[in-house]
Amino acid sequence: MDQERNVCIRADRLSVRFTDHPILDHLSFEVPEGTVFGLLGPSGAGKTTLIKVLTGQLCQNEGKAEVFGKDTRRLTAEEHRKIGAMLDNYGLYERLSVYENLAFYADIYSIPRRGIPDILKSIGLYEARKTAVSKLSKGMANRLSLARALMGQAKLLFLDEPTSGLDPATTREIHDILLQQRKKGTTVFLTTHNMFEAESICDYVVLLHRGNIIERGRPVDICRKYDHLNKLHITLTDDTELALDNNRTSASAVKEFLEQGRIRSIHSSEPTLETAFIELTGKGLQ
Numbered sequence: 308m309d310q311e312r313n314v315c316i317r318a319d320r321l322s323v324r325f326t327d328h329p330i331l332d333h334l335s336f337e338v339p340e341g342t343v344f345g346l347l348g349p350s351g352a353g354k355t356t357l358i359k360v361l362t363g364q365l366c367q368n369e370g371k372a373e374v375f376g377k378d379t380r381r382l383t384a385e386e387h388r389k390i391g392a393m394l395d396n397y398g399l400y401e402r403l404s405v406y407e408n409l410a411f412y413a414d415i416y417s418i419p420r421r422g423i424p425d426i427l428k429s430i431g432l433y434e435a436r437k438t439a440v441s442k443l444s445k446g447m448a449n450r451l452s453l454a455r456a457l458m459g460q461a462k463l464l465f466l467d468e469p470t471s472g473l474d475p476a477t478t479r480e481i482h483d484i485l486l487q488q489r490k491k492g493t494t495v496f497l498t499t500h501n502m503f504e505a506e507s508i509c510d511y512v513v514l515l516h517r518g519n520i521i522e523r524g525r526p527v528d529i530c531r532k533y534d535h536l537n538k539l540h541i542t543l544t545d546d547t548e549l550a551l552d553n554n555r556t557s558a559s560a561v562k563e564f565l566e567q568g569r570i571r572s573i574h575s576s577e578p579t580l581e582t583a584f585i586e587l588t589g590k591g592l593q
């Protein structure tokens with residue numbers, strides 16, 4: 308990973324167990340400042356549990372969990388102020404309006420209220436500022452949660468499935484906001500089970516399966532590592548469908564089909580984070 312940057316989050320043999328069975332099993336990783344880090348895994352992998360440990364909401368971990376160089380169990384109010392977190396719309400007040408929710412949060416954390424209109428505009432919720440949270444769509448409530456996480460001008464953002472269940476346009480808006488945050492030097496730690504999200508906005512990803520890290524790296528490097536899964540999908544004129552390895556071992560067969568005029572269509576399938584995950588676990592991410 309980038310050696311120039313300071314480490315913002317560090318886990319070293321971090322484990323969590325509620326019973327005998329570990330939910331997180333000796334995880335070690337570092338997140339450099341100013342990067343977007345993605346924790347990719349299916350439901351039940353342990354993603355939310357890890358966010359809870361890293362934000363100091365869950366303290367029964369073994370091993371090391373640090374943010375800003377401090378044990379997450381001992382973060383001061385000042386350090387908490389530098390962290391913005393979005394977990395399951397947690398902490399939104401249904402009967403208060405969009406504006407009132409942010410104002411309430413601002414007052415608790417001694418953040419000036421005057422920044423609220425700009426945040427609401429940047430996240431496309433200004434027009435809905437007087438609407439009660441109970442009347443918001445899921446996408447709007449998600450954006451309000453994100454707005455709240457952005458309120459204190461956090462240096463570090465934890466976002467638990469920030470675009471889960473959102474339409475593609477809203478998802479793109481949220482991605483743009485996160486990339487703007489990165490530009491400002493904010494560190495973003497997000498969880499997702501959407502491999503497109505991981506591939507398009509994360510600098511670095513960790514694949515989590517049943518509390519274990521099974522793969523890690525830049526999305527492009529992970530996909531390249533699984534290039535042996537790259538296939539040529541060929542449909543012949545008699546409707547036969549073939550999947551051949553996309554390398555020189557298939558050259559003579561393809562040449563022959565072409566010469567005989569027997570190919571109706573041909574396309575290659577590049578490996579994705581999903582194919583890597585399936586290769587490693589036998590299961591998809593959904």
Ligand SMILES: Nc1ncnc2c1ncn2[C@@H]1O[C@H](COP(=O)(O)OP(=O)(O)O)[C@@H](O)[C@H]1O
Nearest residue numbers: 325326330348349350351352353354355356357
């Ligand atoms: N408080 C808890 N007590 C016992 N088991 C829990 C608790 N919280 C989560 N789990 C279990 O830990 C595992 C990981 O859960 P979670 O971190 O929510 O996964 P994810 O966010 O990846 O879907 C699941 O099997 C879940 O049932």
Ligand SMILES: [Mg+2]
Nearest residue numbers: 354355356467
């Ligand atoms: Mg979760």
